[in-house]
Amino acid sequence: MANVLVFTELHDGHVKPVTLEILGKLSGQNADVAVIGDIDASQVAELAKYGAQSVHKLKGANLEKYSPEGYSNSLAEFIKSKSYDYVFAGATSMGKDLLPRLATKFDAGLASDVVNFIFEGGSFAGTRPLFAGKCLAKVELAGPKPHFISIRPNALGMTANPTAGAGACADTNVNAGNIRATIKEIVKAASTKVDLTEANIIVTGGRAMKGAENFKILEQMADVIGATVGASRAAVDSGFAPHAMQVGQTGKTVAPSLYIACGVSGAIQHLAGMRTSKVIVAINSDPDAPIFTKADYGIVGDLFQIVPIMTEELKKLLGK
Amino acid sequence: MDFALTTEQREIRELAMKFARNEMIPLSQSYDEAGKFPIDVFKKAWELGLVNTCIPLEFGGSGFKAVDGVIISEALAYGCMGMNTSFMANDLALLPIVLGGSNEQKKKFLTPFTQEFKIASFCLTEPSNGSDAGGIRTQIKDGGDHWVLNGEKMWITNAGYADLFVVYGTINPDLKHKGISAIVVDPKSPGIEVGKKEDKMGHRSSDTRGVRFNNVKVPKENMLGNPGEGWAIAMSTLDHSRPLVASSALGGAQRALDLSIQYAKERVQFGVPIAKHEAIQFMIAEMGMKVEAARLLTYKAAWLCDQGVRNTEVASYAKAFASDSCMQITTDAVQIYGGYGYSKEYPVEKLMRDAKLIQIYEGTSQIQRLVMARELLK
Amino acid sequence: MNIFVCVKQVPDTETKVTPTSDGSFIETSSIKWIMNPYDEFAVEQALLIKQSNSAANVTVLRVGSVKDTEALRTAMAMGADDAALVEAADNLDSYSIAKALKGAIEKTGKKPDLILAGKQAIDDDALQVPQVLAEMLGLPSVSVIVGFELAGNNVKVKREVEGGALEVYELSTPCVLACNKGLNTPRYASLPGIMKAKKKPMAQYSLGDVGVSEADRRVKYSQFRLPPEKPPGKKFDASDAAKQKEVVNQVVGLLRTEAKVI
Numbered sequence: 001m002a003n004v005l006v007f008t009e010l011h012d013g014h015v016k017p018v019t020l021e022i023l024g025k026l027s028g029q030n031a032d033v034a035v036i037g038d039i040d041a042s043q044v045a046e047l048a049k050y051g052a053q054s055v056h057k058l059k060g061a062n063l064e065k066y067s068p069e070g071y072s073n074s075l076a077e078f079i080k081s082k083s084y085d086y087v088f089a090g091a092t093s094m095g096k097d098l099l100p101r102l103a104t105k106f107d108a109g110l111a112s113d114v115v116n117f118i119f120e121g122g123s124f125a126g127t128r129p130l131f132a133g134k135c136l137a138k139v140e141l142a143g144p145k146p147h148f149i150s151i152r153p154n155a156l157g158m159t160a161n162p163t164a165g166a167g168a169c170a171d172t173n174v175n176a177g178n179i180r181a182t183i184k185e186i187v188k189a190a191s192t193k194v195d196l197t198e199a200n201i202i203v204t205g206g207r208a209m210k211g212a213e214n215f216k217i218l219e220q221m222a223d224v225i226g227a228t229v230g231a232s233r234a235a236v237d238s239g240f241a242p243h244a245m246q247v248g249q250t251g252k253t254v255a256p257s258l259y260i261a262c263g264v265s266g267a268i269q270h271l272a273g274m275r276t277s278k279v280i281v282a283i284n285s286d287p288d289a290p291i292f293t294k295a296d297y298g299i300v301g302d303l304f305q306i307v308p309i310m311t312e313e314l315k316k317l318l319g320k
Numbered sequence: 321m322d323f324a325l326t327t328e329q330r331e332i333r334e335l336a337m338k339f340a341r342n343e344m345i346p347l348s349q350s351y352d353e354a355g356k357f358p359i360d361v362f363k364k365a366w367e368l369g370l371v372n373t374c375i376p377l378e379f380g381g382s383g384f385k386a387v388d389g390v391i392i393s394e395a396l397a398y399g400c401m402g403m404n405t406s407f408m409a410n411d412l413a414l415l416p417i418v419l420g421g422s423n424e425q426k427k428k429f430l431t432p433f434t435q436e437f438k439i440a441s442f443c444l445t446e447p448s449n450g451s452d453a454g455g456i457r458t459q460i461k462d463g464g465d466h467w468v469l470n471g472e473k474m475w476i477t478n479a480g481y482a483d484l485f486v487v488y489g490t491i492n493p494d495l496k497h498k499g500i501s502a503i504v505v506d507p508k509s510p511g512i513e514v515g516k517k518e519d520k521m522g523h524r525s526s527d528t529r530g531v532r533f534n535n536v537k538v539p540k541e542n543m544l545g546n547p548g549e550g551w552a553i554a555m556s557t558l559d560h561s562r563p564l565v566a567s568s569a570l571g572g573a574q575r576a577l578d579l580s581i582q583y584a585k586e587r588v589q590f591g592v593p594i595a596k597h598e599a600i601q602f603m604i605a606e607m608g609m610k611v612e613a614a615r616l617l618t619y620k621a622a623w624l625c626d627q628g629v630r631n632t633e634v635a636s637y638a639k640a641f642a643s644d645s646c647m648q649i650t651t652d653a654v655q656i657y658g659g660y661g662y663s664k665e666y667p668v669e670k671l672m673r674d675a676k677l678i679q680i681y682e683g684t685s686q687i688q689r690l691v692m693a694r695e696l697l698k
Numbered sequence: 699m700n701i702f703v704c705v706k707q708v709p710d711t712e713t714k715v716t717p718t719s720d721g722s723f724i725e726t727s728s729i730k731w732i733m734n735p736y737d738e739f740a741v742e743q744a745l746l747i748k749q750s751n752s753a754a755n756v757t758v759l760r761v762g763s764v765k766d767t768e769a770l771r772t773a774m775a776m777g778a779d780d781a782a783l784v785e786a787a788d789n790l791d792s793y794s795i796a797k798a799l800k801g802a803i804e805k806t807g808k809k810p811d812l813i814l815a816g817k818q819a820i821d822d823d824a825l826q827v828p829q830v831l832a833e834m835l836g837l838p839s840v841s842v843i844v845g846f847e848l849a850g851n852n853v854k855v856k857r858e859v860e861g862g863a864l865e866v867y868e869l870s871t872p873c874v875l876a877c878n879k880g881l882n883t884p885r886y887a888s889l890p891g892i893m894k895a896k897k898k899p900m901a902q903y904s905l906g907d908v909g910v911s912e913a914d915r916r917v918k919y920s921q922f923r924l925p926p927e928k929p930p931g932k933k934f935d936a937s938d939a940a941k942q943k944e945v946v947n948q949v950v951g952l953l954r955t956e957a958k959v960i
Contacts, residue, residue, distance in 0.1 A: 066865075068829065068839055093859035097841045100792070100829035109793055109916025112824045129925065130822050134715035135724060138921040143793075143914075154958045180838035180869050187856070187864040194862075201959075225960065233665075250349070250665055258959040268587065269665055275586075279957040281949065285937070292933055293588075296957060297949050301936030309942055313950040317960065331771060331892050339886065369889030382889050392889075 002122060004031045005082070005146070007075060007089040007098075008047070015043050017158070018090030022151050023050035024159025026088070029119065031165065032056060034078060036063050036071060048167025050159065055169050062176040065183050066094055072101040073177035079106075081172075084146045086124060091150035103148040109141040110148040115155035124149060196247065199228035201258045202277075204247055206270075207234035208263025208285070208303060215241060217304070218262060221311040224320055230254070232264045248273035262303045266291025283307065329391055336370055336395030340571075344399025351403070351525040352670050355517070357481060358403045358525050365407055366437045370396065374411045374418050374560070379426050380434030386560060386625035390567035390618055397571025401674035402523035404568050406439075409477035409526070412561050412682070413440035413486045416502050419560070420544040420553035429484065429504055441482040441507075443473040443531060444554070450474075451687050453554065454497045458489035458533065460547075467503060467543065469511075469536040475681070479514050479529040482507045487533070488554060491547045500550035504542040511536040522673030555632075558683065562635035563621040565682040569639075569646035569675065570614050576646075576653035576671045577607045583657055594656070603652050610645035617641050633695035640688035643678040650675040699754040699871075700808040701744045703778065704799055704815040704827065705737040707762050707769040707788075711820065717922035723789050724922055733769035736816025738884035739877040743846055744814055745777045746882060755779050757806060761786050761798045767900070774895035775887030782806065782901040784908050791917035792826035794910050799827070800834050801908025805901070810835075810872050812853075817842045817876040824917075825876075832874035840867045841876035 004026055008019035015035070023031055033052045037059065044055050058074050075098075079087060087102070089095040091113045103110040117126035124147060126139045141147040196202060203218045203225075215229065222229050231241035233248050247254055249269040259277035264270060266282070266289055274280070275294060282295035283303045292298040299306055314320075325333065343361055351358055365371050373389040375381030384392075389411065397404040410433070417429050432438060449455045458471025471489060479485075485507050490499040507514070515530035544553055581604060584595035594600045617638040624631035650671040654661035661668045679685045709715065710730040717724055733741075741758065748754040758773040761784040770781040782805065784798045803810055813832075818825040825841070832839030844864065845856030848871075857865045858878055887895075905911070932952070936945040953960045 068841075072833075093842070096825045097829065097857075100826040101833045101839070104793070104796075104830045104833035109791070110824075110826060111917055112792075112826060130919070130922075131709065131713075131715045131724070132711070132820060132823065133925060135717055136921075136923055136925050137919045140918045140920070141916060142918060143916045154954075157955070181840050181867050181873065182869070183865045184854075184868050185866040187866065258953070258957070268660065272586070279953070279959045280931075281953070287933075287935075287937075292931070294931075295933070296928075296931045297952060298931055298933035299936050299945060299949060300933065301942060301945070305939065305942055306936060306946060309946045310950060313946050314960070317950055317954060327771070328892060328896065331768075331775065331887070332889060334768075335775075335887055335889065335892065367888070368886050369891075373889075382893055384889075 002029045002085040002119060003083060004029045004086045004088060005079065005084045006031055006033050006052070007087065007095075008033055008035050009090065009092060009094050010035060010037065010039065010043075013040065013043070015039070015047060016090055016092065016153070018092065018151060018153040020046065020050045021153070021156040021158055022088050022090070023047065023052055024162045025117070025156045027051055027159065027163050032084075034058060034075065036074060044167055044169055048165050050162045051165040052167055053165040055167065057169070057171045058174045059171055060174045060176050062179055063174075067176075067179045067182050068097055068101050069181060070176035070179045071098050072105060074174035075102055076105040077174045078172055079146065086149060087146050088149050088151060091152045095150050099148050099150050106144055106146065108144050108146060108148055110150065111139045111141055112150045113152050114139065114149055115152050117149070194228055196228050196230050196245070196252045196254050199254070199256050201225050201227035201260075202230050202247070202254055202256045202274075203227045203260045203262065204230040204232060204264055204274075205235050205240065205262050206232040206264030207238060209235055209240050212240045214304070217307045217311070221260070221307055221314065224311055224314045224318065225258075227258075227260070232270050233267070234265070261291050261295070262307055264291050265289045266294065325391070329388060332388060333391050333395055335368065336392045337398065339365065339368065339370060340395050340399025344396065344403055348400035348403065348525075349664070349667060349670060351400070353524070353664070355519070355524045357527045358400075358406060359481065361403055362407060362439070363437045365396070371407045371410050372414060372433050374415050375430045375434055376418065376426070379430040381430070386563060386622035387619060390563050390622045393564050394567040394571040394574070394618075397568040398575045399571075400525070401568060401572040401671070401678070402525040404571070405523045405526040405677075406478055408564055408568060409442060410440045411564060412477075412557070413442035413484065415557045415560050416442070416486050416544055416553050417504065419556050420502060420549065425504070425541070425544065438483040439478050439481045440484045440486070441476050441478045441531075443476050443485050443487040445474050445476075447472055447474050447530075451684055453488075454500070454551070456488055456490050456500055457493060458487065459493075460489040460491050460501050460503060462491075463537065466540055467538040469503070469505065469533040469538055471533050473531045473533075475518070475528055476531050478527055479531050480517060480527045485531070486544075488550055495548065497551040498548050500554070501547045502544040502550040502553050503538050504544065505533075505536065505538050509536050509538070521676065522670070523677050559631050559635050560625055561682060562639040563618055563625065563631075565678060566614065566618040566621065566635075566638035566642035569642035569678040570611065570618050572671055572675055572678070573607070573611050573614060573642070573646040573649045576650045576668060577604070577611050579668055579671075580604060580607060580653045580656045600656060603656060607649045607652060610649060614638070614642040614645045633692060636683070636688040636691040636695075639683060640685045640692070643675070644685055646675040647672075647679055699747070699751055699811045701747060701754055701756045702803055702810050702813045703737070703740050703744045703756060703758045703773065704813065704831070705741065705758055705760050705769045705773055706734040706816070706819040706821070707731045707760065707766065708734045708819055708821040711735070717924065721922045722920065726788060731766050731768050733772050734816050734819045734821075736818060736820070736877060736879065737769070738816075739879060739881045740814035740816050741773045741776055741778065742882045742884040743877060744812075745885070747812070747848060748777065755808070757782065757808070759799055759802050760784070761790060761795045761802075763788050764902070770900060771892075771895050772887050774898045774900075775891040776885055777891065778898075780899045780901075782903065784903045784905060786905050786910075789919065791915055792822075792824045792830055793916040794905075794914045796827045796830035796834055797914055798905060798908045798910045799831050801910065802903060803835075805903060805908060812871055813837070813874040815874070815876050817878045828874050828876035835874070837872055837874050838869050839874040839876070840869070842878045843875050844878050844880040846875070846881060
């Protein structure tokens, strides 16, 4: 049984779901959790439910805000006082920035962006995508311990019936040390929509939208999931949307991670502009529409009914 | 024998292809449709040193060889044959100065093109003289301390934007070839009338016009070589320019091939991508074979230039074969695309329209065959 | 001012990746190599600084195979002054690469004022080297930067985090910055630049020269394989109004649990 520490970030006082994914997967190991700052009892209980034995709250000056140096110094001090074999964290913005520095303080290795793992004879063996997901490889660690691992969020999934841990809680004082790079200010994301070519999610309307005014149902869904709205050539030619919104051969070529085509038949010129999207959802009342041949998830039905329902479902899912 | 490009040549090609993909292809269809002169793209290409590649190092050029020039022109034509015609026209106009000018003339006329963005036109063809270039009627008369130019030129590329003309005329039409002379003319000189832009089938973004010279005074020192040496300059220019024009056809043909392969893998008929059908496979194979053969001829014609070996015969092989192949390949690309290919929504019909001109300008495919036969039978 | 830019050579994004038959790595023989796209932003930032500070010297560093030196030559053609290559296998891990870069910087004898790199290399996507290098050199670092201002020794950078929010950091040189798309628009290498690059100095070292050995390998990859084929799409019939809610609920659920895009 390996001694493992999971570092968790807090988001509005809640532990990030990836922490629970990691804990669930670590079932059978001796897993502690470290958090910088305070965490309330309900969150400790949540961590315990997924297997946390002890939750260590690291406290000290200059740790109110994240800083690569302050966080890595504090965690290193704590980890050195214990004897962990492995340290896990989510491959989040913070995790990706923090873990390489932290691991190097131990001259240790870091396996980044791991999507699955097991312990083979007590040793970590992970799987991770390389070359932008074009291939997978087994990843193992060597050299001084502890070994560090960052886990891609949403990759492991939540364990259905986790084994609970003791969930003991302890405060530890740490020293953030000399912090040279500090956050002076946080600028919230601008509300303006990202350009189609850079959008991570795109909702597109086709000729079946019937009119420009109907695009507002797409806008509503887009607002919920942070998407940018596009249009097919047929919709643009019919005057429902400006050319700047056109996806396809003579419009913009896009490759979002999610593409939702509403009332788009799927002319070859449209497919040419969006075929590299990671996941494609098509909503169309014609079951033989060519768009269904490219869709990962196809819904045969009236978009004017389906889209509003989907918007509501997405709202619920995202807790909005 | 070595068919490999040098490291620099590979880098040059990478850069030119990156430029073609990022700066030219996205604009080529709309500029074609509007007949818009690509002055913005031209200027960007100049800033990167992709145009005027014929200017020698000692006059401020990059010191490229003919092979480097065709590598660049092939890539730019891959981006757009029409735009490349405008870019290449600079080289076609400057080559007579490179090949026939004195050091003073080279310094005076070539160096400014390396210091700021300028456009040049080459004025050879006349309303009644195309293939029969020897029958030029534009007159260059001795006006004492200057030359006096009179006549009319047709199909002059870049004419509406040019900062410099190289004009072929004759000091005496009765002398035929022996009367032909080349002079450098400032397009702002009094007495020059530039006609309206031609509405063409293809290469629609390049600017093509007629130019009329009415008693235009040209300084004496602007004549390249001596009076009557123009024909020799024109002939050696063609040896250099034909590989360049061949490379333009090659770039267009390569684009048609790439687009055909991509489409054939995507388009499904009878339940399989059409690339699985032998009829399409044979067309693609034919295209690939011709592109490669055209490339070998083109590079060889340019390489001979660089070796200082007379390349008239191979240059004609290259120009005729590359342009004829480009026509065939682009026509087949439209065929592979089927109905979509005939639509302006897709890029291949433009390639077919553009290909046609390359069989015509800088010596028609028929003239090239005359040159080949003359060389072979002499 | 001594600016170092770390670049990596990676397979072109269009490359078809094929694992070797023994699964030890990928087939590299027919790969077209390019400069890692994120590194272009780092090179450009260095050149922008050089434009306003003629005393700045830009050195590009790369650890990788010697068979092709495209990335270093491109950086020098864009305007970098000189380069150093540490010859190594293409599948070296981040720790070894960072250690080799540190060694290469020390070999130049120049004290770094600013070290720039791309935020990640698109081959192993590890996102480690800049931070590891910073820690090894005892320097502060900021990763994923999309904004940069320099005034004397003071650096103000914007770091992009989840959801597009920006953290504004202030720090002093020397420091290590990992650059993201959006920071600037990388220039093309000009043709005269390509010709000039031929004459620019490129130092070459072995891993041993910069103090790196096989014992420094921390991460080991094996069993390279293609991901499982994408299954054919799922089609749901919601033409019956009564079923709509159930179908949509199911699809939205799959988008989270199966496709993992929401």
